[in-house]
Amino acid sequence: MRVIARSRLELFWKKYQDSEQQLKSWYHEAKRATWQTPQHIKAQYRSASILKGRRVVFNICGNKYRLVCEVLFGQGILFIKFIETHKQYDAINAETYDEQTEGNKDSG
Numbered sequence: 001m002r003v004i005a006r007s008r009l010e011l012f013w014k015k016y017q018d019s020e021q022q023l024k025s026w027y028h029e030a031k032r033a034t035w036q037t038p039q040h041i042k043a044q045y046r047s048a049s050i051l052k053g054r055r056v057v058f059n060i061c062g063n064k065y066r067l068v069c070e071v072l073f074g075q076g077i078l079f080i081k082f083i084e085t086h087k088q089y090d091a092i093n094a095e096t097y098d099e100q101t102e103g104n105k106d107s108g
Helices: 008-017 017-031 038-044 088-090
Strands: 002-004 054-059 063-074 078-084
Touching: 002 017, 008 017, 008 078, 017 054, 017 063, 063 088, 078 088
Parallel strands: 002 078
Antiparallel strands: 054 063, 063 078
């Protein structure tokens, strides 16, 4: 998969250093993946949640953090839409939220 954009993950793990190793591992696994369907993701990440709108939620650091991605399976592209704490995740609609359009990109 082509992951867009790794820089968002880097900004996050600089803010929450305990997430760095797990996010790096997730990134490398996602980059090597050839997911064609949501079921392929679930086979690799059983705790991932499949949402409407081609969205997938990954649990990071034992569900302490949430990573929301939009996956274009036919094109092999994965867009990072949200990465934050579980509490912040609970305050958004993960099926539509996009940090870039919401103006909430790593503001703290």
